[in-house]
Amino acid sequence: MRPEPRLVLAEDNALLRAGLTQLLAGSGFVVAREVDNAVELDAALLDPEVDGAVLDVRMPPTFTDEGLRAAIAVRAQRPGFPVLVLSQYVEQLYARELLASGEGAVGYLLKDRVSDVRQFVDGVRRVLDGGTVLDPEVVATVMARRRDEPLERLTPREREVLALMAEGKSNASIGASLHVTEKAVAKHINSIFAKLDLPVDLEVNRRVQAVLAYLRL
Amino acid sequence: MSDTQPVPTQEPAPPGRLQLTGYAAEQVLWLVPLVIGLVLFVVGGLLVVVWVGVVFVVAAVPLIRVVANRQRQFAGRVLGVDLPPPYRPAPEGGPLVQLRSVLADPMTWRDLVWILWAITVGWVISLLVVVLLLAVATGFFWWFGAPPLMAMRSQVDRLLLTYGSTETLERRVAALTRSRAEAVDHSAAELRRLERDLHDGTQARLVAVSMSLGMAEEQFERDPEAARRTVTEARAATSAAIADLRSVVRGIHPPVLADRGLDGAIRALALDMAVPVEVVGDLSGRPPAPIESAVYFAVAECLANAAKHSGHQQAWVELAHRDGLLRVVVGDDGRGGADAEAGTGMRGVMRRLAAFDGTMAVSSPDGGPTIVTLEVPCVLSPASSSPRTTPSSEPG
Structure with missing residues (x-):
């Protein structure tokens, strides 16, 4: 990956598009292609010069879920292409579809999370690095659901850690949210991997696997 | 709703002459129950002041209705149309409530008029058809006479036992007026709810944001x-808004x-x-957008109710569209005992569906499902x- 990742930005609202461009440009990204509709988006996503995309779900021409469809389509053509989908609302269904479109390098956030600039930029980086970033609202709904095996085996603390992993948090920031040391977090995570029978593999992959198990995919 | 359009059924073969004669024979035998029903009804009506009459009428009506419905079936088969029972659904309540509903149903009175026909001229026609066959010598007349005679009788039966097109339309208009009023009420209530949500939630939070910014x-x-x-x-307050x-x-x-x-x-x-x-x-x-939305919220209400009251382990939703009817079944394996009339939510669902001639039926025995x-x-x-025809003003 080049030092300055090149992104496609798709957002039909001019004000938000300008804001996001400014925000991303100021945080070490290059917004290589800016589009405001699904037709141009499809072409932009196939540009071999871009490293990832930040997409709005709802765009012209139909104002439904073309951003999401484009994200899934491009990941079918370019496996593992990093995509962060932004939306005015989140749906479990869409989260699942995104996660099912290939392992990792995917994010799904409410648009208002952009207001926390540092977290948002961090999320974009994690997605580009192959991680999974889910909106806390998606994670909260999953939390509310009755658990079944093998997640039943996790302790409440481990479940909290897993939820924060699903939101795309680093060990350091999980530690900070739960007021424990980074080492303790690492211990919990290893225990989660063991309980979910995840094979010994790259750390990033196992994190993604754990999140997928969490969402019962 | 009791007065939906008759559903076209698979055309069965029209009854043959022997079958027609079978109908006629049964119609001849109905003389007895019909006379009993009529007498009970009339005597009951006269005695109604001394209460015993109520019992007589309550006994007579089901008897009459069974025979009348049988005749609707026969007439329907002979004429090749479907004649469903046109009675009003029985209300919940004691015998007096039932009685009032029965007496208010115009079809009850039309049944009585029909009895007068069915035990006189109608009866004679049916008897004639049977006799023409039994007296072997008249077989020729039976062969050519039975179908038109039975058709004629069935026409009169239909005329008396079903609502004519004007009456059907009147009843349809009454039903539509009712459901329209309910739909309008419902949407007015929805608007009030929206106004409250926006006023108490979003607007209040934006005021807080504006105050904070002023302070800053x-x-x-x-x-x-x-x-x-x-x-x-x-x-933070903006996020909440x-x-x-x-x-x-x-x-x-x-x-x-x-989407x-x-x-x-x-x-x-x-x-x-x-x-x-x-x-x-x-x-x-x-489905058309308004129906889609009404059904979606109906399902959401059912699932929310199940989550709140039923203590279920599992729920299911079945979707199907057949013969011009969208049918959605929502079930759960909870403890049952749900009452559609009890919750305002479910009543709202019913009203909203009624605006599209839709219906909701709840089966919830104690112990579920x-x-x-x-x-x-x-x-x-x-x-x-x-x-969408117009782009939304909100950013995707």
Whole structure:
């Protein structure tokens, strides 16, 4: 990956598009292609010069879920292409579809999370690095659901850690949210991997696997 | 609704001469129950002041209705049309309530007029058909006479036992007037609810944001650190306002319904429930948008009720569209005992569906399972996400 990742930005609202461009440009990204509709988006996503995309779900021409469809389509053509989908609302269904479109390098956030600039930029980086970033609202709904095996085996603390992993948090920031040391977090995570029978593999992959198990995919 | 259009049935072969004669023979025998029914009714009516009469009438009406319904079947077969029982549904309540409803039903009185025909001229016609066959010598007349005689009798039976087109239309207009009034009430209530949600939620939070920003403006000079904190608070309040607005929008028209249609939206809804919900079946196209929305909220209400009251382990939703009827069944394996009339939510659902001639039936015996069946007549448009005609002003 080049030092300055090149992104496609798709957002039909001019004000938000300008804001996001400014925000991303100021945080070490290059917004290589800016589009405001699904037709141009499809072409932009196939540009071999871009490293990832930040997409709005709802765009012209139909104002439904073309951003999401484009994200899934491009990941079918370019496996593992990093995509962060932004939306005015989140749906479990869409989260699942995104996660099912290939392992990792995917994010799904409410648009208002952009207001926390540092977290948002961090999320974009994690997605580009192959991680999974889910909106806390998606994670909260999953939390509310009755658990079944093998997640039943996790302790409440481990479940909290897993939820924060699903939101795309680093060990350091999980530690900070739960007021424990980074080492303790690492211990919990290893225990989660063991309980979910995840094979010994790259750390990033196992994190993604754990999140997928969490969402019962 | 009791007066929906008769459903076209599979055309069975018209009855043959022997079968017609069978009908006629049965009609001849009805003389006895019909006379008994008529006498009971009349005597009961006269004695109604001394209470015993009520019992007589209550006994007579079901007897009369059984025979009349049988005759509707016969006449329907002879004429090749479907003549469903046109009676008003019996209300809940004691014998007096039942009696009042029966007496208020115009069909009760038409049945009596029909009896007068069925035990006199009608009876003679049927008898004639039977006798023409039994007296072998008249076989020729039977061969050519039975079908027109029975057709004639059936025409008169139909005339007396069913509502004519004017009456059907009048009843339809009455039903539509009622459901329209309910739909208007319902949408007025919805608007009031929206107004409250926006006023108490979003608007209040935006006022807070504006106040915080005003304070920050003051603080910048004196205490930049405090100003920074106030701005952070204001940002948090904006997020809360957006979240409020999101839930209001969801209550008006969930975006996923626009994106994915009814089956997609119900699947998305199922994923949000705390208890597993299985969604089976799918639709080959999309119902009209208002029906889609009414059915979606009906299903949401059913699942929410199940989650609140039923203590279930599992729920399921079945979707199907057949013969111009959209049918959605929502079930759960909870403890049952649900009462559709009890909750304002369910009554709202019924009213909203009634505006489209839709119905909701609840079966919920104690011990479960609870099964809610929603039916709405409608036509599906070819499957595709319905494009909006105007771009939304909100950013995607």
